[in-house]
Amino acid sequence: MKREQGFSLIELLVVVVIIGVIAALAIPGLQRARRFAQAGSAIQSLRTITTAENLYERRFKVYATLGQLAPEGTIDSNLAVGLKSGYIFDLTIVLDAADVTAGKLTTFKCSANPQADAANSTHFYVDETAVIRHNEGATADASSDPIPK
Numbered sequence: 001m002k003r004e005q006g007f008s009l010i011e012l013l014v015v016v017v018i019i020g021v022i023a024a025l026a027i028p029g030l031q032r033a034r035r036f037a038q039a040g041s042a043i044q045s046l047r048t049i050t051t052a053e054n055l056y057e058r059r060f061k062v063y064a065t066l067g068q069l070a071p072e073g074t075i076d077s078n079l080a081v082g083l084k085s086g087y088i089f090d091l092t093i094v095l096d097a098a099d100v101t102a103g104k105l106t107t108f109k110c111s112a113n114p115q116a117d118a119a120n121s122t123h124f125y126v127d128e129t130a131v132i133r134h135n136e137g138a139t140a141d142a143s144s145d146p147i148p149k
Contacts, residue, residue, distance in 0.1 A: 039087035039122045042112040043147060046126045048075055049091065049110050053128070063108040063128070066091050087112045087124075113139060 040102035056064045070080030094107040114121035125140035132146035
């Protein structure tokens with residue numbers, strides 16, 4: 001009888017262990033790269049929101065909510081609902097006390113907070129000054145450091 005050729009159990013186990021070691025080394029790097037990509041997308045989305053707010057304010061003399069910016073065509077539908085690339089966007093229109101009687105919406109502020117792993121991710125903030133600020137592990141605000149150029 002002819003003997004069958006193939007891999008032994010030991011050879012298969014060695015291959016599985018090697019694949020496991022490679023995966024253990026690669027997965028943290030891939031997760032870090034994904035976090036950086038999501039943060040870059042959040043920064044760009046905040047730039048888009050700032051530009052859209054400035055265009056809207058120039059046209060209507062007030063700032064708008066995300067829902068009001070979408071029909072103008074200045075932001076996409078994902079950003080209009082406040083979710084994009086793993087971040088939650090919260091846009092707030094602020095009334096200045098001097099302009100309350102006139103009903104003018106004078107300022108806006110927008111924060112971008114990660115949906116998952118907030119303690120280890122970067123949070124972002126922008127207001128009408130268009131300076132994007134960041135904070136590692138906690139919500140960013142007007143006193144946070146600006147992003148590096």
